[in-house]
Amino acid sequence: MKFQGIWSSDLAYSFRNSPVAVVAAVLALVCVGGALLAPWLAPYNPFDAASLDLNSALAPPAWTAQGAASHLLGTDDQGRDILSTIMYGARISLGVGVAAVLFALVLGVTLGLVAGYFGGKLDSLIMRVADVQLSFPSILIALLINGVARVVLPDDRHDEIAIPVLILAIGISGWVQYARTVRGSTLVEKNKEYVQAARVIGRDPLAIMLRHLLPNVMGPVLVIATIHIATAIITEATLSFLGVGVPPTRPSLGTLISHGNEFLISGVWWIVLFPGLALVTLVLSVNLLGDWLRDALNPKLR
């Protein structure tokens, strides 16, 4: 589709006329851009031990009395520039969040399609597993998987695989919403005559699911995924805050908040506040975008 066509489409029109969506998009772009381009944009590399200068530790933000322009948001107890840690931290947070969502999406959509199309015992099985899983809070599931992994795998491998395990944990804790939605849509679509026509032509179930059903059930999935990114990031932040998330060598925003929390009581407020604000901004903007998308794509509300 040509850009001209996209810009004047109903979706773009709805976007242009929704101030919330525009602001959210801009904020999200800033956060994501800052995170992705951290190695090039960040003023310092806070994880390069050689560049750390303990003398500038615990420096407050630039606009305060004792602040310096060289560290816009101040430094932490090890002399790391807060702004840079936020950008690198957001990178990890986003990376884990998006990867977990992709995993949950693929798993959930597949199971939903299979359950909806074949029905019967397979459907019952998948839905019962989903129901059982839904009775646990997702954080608990992520903790469980994480804990099991730590016990099962040897100590020295922990740091390497911490992030993949985390992605797996958050992913598994979140597949159910995709499966349920896709199963519902599949049940509706599979009775439509274009699917019957495909069966009369002689297509096998796999072809029907992938080529006919999948494009028609993906709509709500996009909306769920956008909002899920926000939830995944928060889940990761929570786990990291609790110390069972990302390894300390690759801190995410959650780790930073946890770390900064310890200094709050001594009046050093900037180490916890700015990562916190960054997390809130990122999650909020993604959430708002997801809300707008859901309403814009809902034909009944237009």
Next chain:
Amino acid sequence: MILEVKDLRVEFPTRHGTLVAVEGISFAIAPGEVLGVVGESGAGKSLTGMAVIGLLEPPGRIAAGEIRLDGKRIDNLPQEALRRIRGRRIGAIFQDPLTSLNPLYTVGQQLVETIRTHLEVDASEARAKALALLREVGIPAPEARIDHYPHQFSGGMRQRVVIALAICAEPQLIIADEPTTALDVSIQAQIIQLLKKLARERGTAIMLITHDMGVIAETADRVAVMYAGRIAEIGPVREVIHAARHPYTAGLMGSIPKIRDATQKKRVPLVQIEGAMPRLNAIPPGCAFHPRCTRVLERCRIERPEPRAAGANLTACWLYDPGPA
């Protein structure tokens, strides 16, 4: 005349500009008369009915024209006054009896509630009236069925209940939008008989909107044929069906399948009108039907015809224009 509509115009403001959905609609219905409004999808017949009853979905609105009920204007009334008129003096019957009735209340409860909203009667009187209504619309054993829920009725019976609801406040006018389309053909016949009986016995004026010409032939006294938001022809039913003046009406009548008579051995091909009715945002200049008309004149491409007398009908077609070309 119970209902008089003059030069009605309904518009929809959209982000691409204002869409004119129906225009120049004028007709009248006398007490006890059934006026059929017939047309294909997109012709604007349902919209006209909705406009009369005041149920246009915003942003649609009546942009011009007058609607008079029993001599008094109703199109410019505030919502509250319109709500009181609806139900009391105008009743409505829609296509799908399943969604016209509230599944959570019994038929009796819905009837009694409607009766008491519009008439000053107490609960027992209202219930007696409800029973009488159910009997009148042909529901067998009404004493038992009055306390049943809608899902316990079959499709045809449900539509009878909907008709009972429409007439319970003794309205002067009923708008029926495709009342028989969702029903089996044998039930259709029963409902048509019922509507005719109501018009005759109660003197109610009925505006019967449908795409089914057969139903019109059996039920209506006069019929208006709509095309692309305007009336193409209006006149007595016999005249419009058998002596259609407007080329669209003639084409429409020819394309309706009829049971072959006993002497025909071969299958008879149907008359077909080439092309399709234009969408509302792509109506051609001049007469909206001209691109498909086999008898098109030069004038038809430029100037839009207004309905004018042609025999017993009013026809919007330059072929019948008595004046200088």
Next chain:
Amino acid sequence: MTPALLSLESLGRDFDVSKPWLNRVLEGTPLQLLHAVDGVSLEVRKGETLALVGESGCGKSTLARLIVGLYAPSRGRIRFDGVEIAGPEVPPDTVRLRRRMQMIFQDPYASLNPRWRVREIIAEPISVLGLLNGKDQIDARVAELLTQVGLVPEDGEKYPHQFSGGQRQRISIARALSGRPEFLVCDEPTSALDVSVQAQILNLMSELQARLGLTYLFISHNLAVVSHIADRIGVMYLGRLVEIADAQDLFARPRHPYTRMLLDAVPDLEMSGRQRTPVAGEVPNPLAPPAGCAFHPRCPHANERSKTELPRPIPRGGAAIACHAVEENRI
């Protein structure tokens, strides 16, 4: 006598509409079977149009789906060109026979995948059946089909939502024809269309039948529509075939009381003022059909035998009627 292309022998299909097992155990309700199609036997001859008419619940749509293989029969068998394609003695590979039949559906809005382009939709049978090779050949065939159904080759690039109901049915017809079938099952193909569009589609279908030598099984609830396209007509009621006759015969001399009732119920456009005998009752619940002849509660000619004994089809001339009154020469 032209050979039968399709023959159905005592075909039956039941649906289990019982409540879930747990509910049945707790409430003590029995297994409930819906006999959607019950003991239907008929033949469709090569080159003809057989119409099946009936009201809702009569089983005509289920029968259509049984024939094209969307459902498997519970009883009876289906033969295509003499070979059994459904039933107890089906040979392992019926695919090659089945590809000689195709189906056109009722709803023009649900029968085309909204995410596919029109040319992909039409080309699907060609590529799945491996009939042509290479993009050029397929594109040429798609363009040919589009022209055949009254559209233009450029329409192949568009999506279904850009077309009207009538145009979508044309696309459906093009898709059905792309595999070069001999037999088309048409399930109420014009019921969702406006009357003038219906006329175009019916004329198109007649023309295609003459040009391509097709055989049609045409399903409809509208006797008037069927009058314009059918050579023979079968009337169904609650899953059973009650009458089957040549079209001219059926309209001139309807024998089964239900056929007479259906004809009587067709609105009289000619306004001949004919008096219509009001129809009694409604179609009973298909889950609890009346015993014996299913039509007996509404039939003016029912006797004691109708209430208990299922009528078998009686041949009369070229027709067959399942009615005790006809058998007993009472009507």
